[in-house]
Amino acid sequence: MKEFKVTPIRNGTVIDHITVGMALKVLRIIGVKEDVSSTVSVLIHVPSKKQGWKDIVKIEDRELDPKELDRIALISPDATINIIRDYNVAEKFIVAVPGSVKGIMKCSNPGCITNKSEPVEPEFVVESKKPITLRCVYCDRVTTDIAENII
Amino acid sequence: MSEGFKGMDVVSIRDFSREQIEHVLKLAEKMVPIAKGDERSILLEGKILGSLFFEPSTRTRLSFNAAMTRLGGRTLGFDALQGSSVSKGETLADTVRMVDSYSDVIVLRHTQEGAARLAAHFADKPIINAGDGAGQHPTQTMLDLFTIRKAKKKIEGNHVVVVGDLKYGRTVHSLSEALAMFGAELTFVAPPTLQMPKEHLRRIESMGLKPKITGDLEQAVKDADVLYVTRIQKERFPDPAEYQKVEGAYRIDLNLLKDAKDDLIIMHPLPRIGEIDPSVDSTDHAMYFEQAFNGVPVRMALLALVLGASR
Numbered sequence: 537m538k539e540f541k542v543t544p545i546r547n548g549t550v551i552d553h554i555t556v557g558m559a560l561k562v563l564r565i566i567g568v569k570e571d572v573s574s575t576v577s578v579l580i581h582v583p584s585k586k587q588g589w590k591d592i593v594k595i596e597d598r599e600l601d602p603k604e605l606d607r608i609a610l611i612s613p614d615a616t617i618n619i620i621r622d623y624n625v626a627e628k629f630i631v632a633v634p635g636s637v638k639g640i641m642k643c644s645n646p647g648c649i650t651n652k653s654e655p656v657e658p659e660f661v662v663e664s665k666k667p668i669t670l671r672c673v674y675c676d677r678v679t680t681d682i683a684e685n686i687i
Numbered sequence: 688m689s690e691g692f693k694g695m696d697v698v699s700i701r702d703f704s705r706e707q708i709e710h711v712l713k714l715a716e717k718m719v720p721i722a723k724g725d726e727r728s729i730l731l732e733g734k735i736l737g738s739l740f741f742e743p744s745t746r747t748r749l750s751f752n753a754a755m756t757r758l759g760g761r762t763l764g765f766d767a768l769q770g771s772s773v774s775k776g777e778t779l780a781d782t783v784r785m786v787d788s789y790s791d792v793i794v795l796r797h798t799q800e801g802a803a804r805l806a807a808h809f810a811d812k813p814i815i816n817a818g819d820g821a822g823q824h825p826t827q828t829m830l831d832l833f834t835i836r837k838a839k840k841k842i843e844g845n846h847v848v849v850v851g852d853l854k855y856g857r858t859v860h861s862l863s864e865a866l867a868m869f870g871a872e873l874t875f876v877a878p879p880t881l882q883m884p885k886e887h888l889r890r891i892e893s894m895g896l897k898p899k900i901t902g903d904l905e906q907a908v909k910d911a912d913v914l915y916v917t918r919i920q921k922e923r924f925p926d927p928a929e930y931q932k933v934e935g936a937y938r939i940d941l942n943l944l945k946d947a948k949d950d951l952i953i954m955h956p957l958p959r960i961g962e963i964d965p966s967v968d969s970t971d972h973a974m975y976f977e978q979a980f981n982g983v984p985v986r987m988a989l990l991a992l993v994l995g996a997s998r
Contacts, residue, residue: 643801648799649802650801650805654805655778675800675819676699676801678886
């Protein structure tokens with residue numbers, strides 16, 4: 537079982553231990569679309585010693601910034617980030633669920649003032665980390681449906 | 688204590704501790720003779736209240752106006768969108784920033800939830816939330832607490848039965864949480880589709896209270912100290928068919944009250960549309976008109992505190 541399904545990358549980011557089923561949402565969160573200029577590999581439903589099953593995303597020639605990492609933590613709190621430079625793991629860390637979230641998702645309440653054309657970024661307080669529960673700072677609406685509301 | 692209140696925004700009842708609410712209620716008690724016009728005050732002379740009502744209101748708007756006027760202050764603002772820049776598409780943020788420069792304190796009622804928090808973000812002067820959509824209405828909660836405390840001497844230990852639209856009714860969400868904080872016993876009476884949302888129940892239970900949930904008003908009234916009635920609000924229903932199903936589900940009349948405690952008080956945030964039969968008005972149970980008056984001293988107390996004029 538020690539064969540490579542996807543070959544190692546030279547430079548870029550490997551997002552490992554993504555909650556199974558979340559890989560495509562991770563791509564959406566980090567803004568990987570048709571216009572991406574490097575190779576992106578997505579592995580869905582991969583055996584994992586820790587989780588049973590997991591997803592993996594490999595993005596060549598790109599290192600993610602912390603704001604993007606926070607977004608991943610919201611839908612996949614156990615994901616690990618490996619920054620690869622010249623085939624070596626230069627940095628490795630687990631994404632951290634932030635205490636508050638600003639500007640990366642919209643409020644699930646259609647009646648919330650932040651869903652109108654007001655000059656504010658939606659802002660949330662993380663009420664619980666398992667399951668991840670966010671409360672809108674403006675209208676107090678509580679949501680666990682994070683992936684659906686990512687901007 | 689006034690140090691903590693000066694400049695404070697009154698957005699949600701959750702921003703207040705029990706001690707702070709008690710302080711407001713005590714000060715409101717002292718404001719009653721001024722609110723009734725028996726005594727005169729110039730406590731807020733020279734101060735201007737910016738009153739922004741993006742949604743219709745009678746009691747809340749007039750009682751804020753009365754509160755400010757009774758304390759010697761003035762009010763400016765609008766209560767209809769026609770003729771204001773809002774009708775031209777101005778953002779709330781811009782309207783608030785403008786009024787912030789014309790007044791010392793702003794009272795805001797808006798159709799969108801979270802509007803008051805947003806206003807507080809853009810204004811330097813204190814914002815008082817006078818209701819934001821289906822969200823918070825903290826001054827209503829304070830005047831409700833004031834009314835119960837005045838009639839029953841204390842809030843703690845009273846059995847409060849809340850009936851009506853518990854799903855969409857903004858007053859009942861904040862009130863129930865505040866009553867739980869004060870240690871009142873709660874029963875929620877509503878048709879299943881309009882019962883208290885789980886999120887609010889969880890919050891109440893987290894304060895160590897186990898509210899009773901029922902559809903049986905007759906049974907609940909027998910043991911009640913306070914009966915809090917709310918209107919089933921047509922304008923909050925996304926689906927008119929859902930409204931028609933529950934319209935007129937509960938009606939308070941003399942027959943329902945025959946087994947009630949003698950000192951039961953009946954409250955209603957008003958306006959009522961047939962929930963309470965007019966024959967109840969002349970009984971000692973009826974507290975809703977006094978409750979409406981209590982909005983004046985409570986709002987006087989809050990205005991005086993956030994403007995730093997009272998301790």
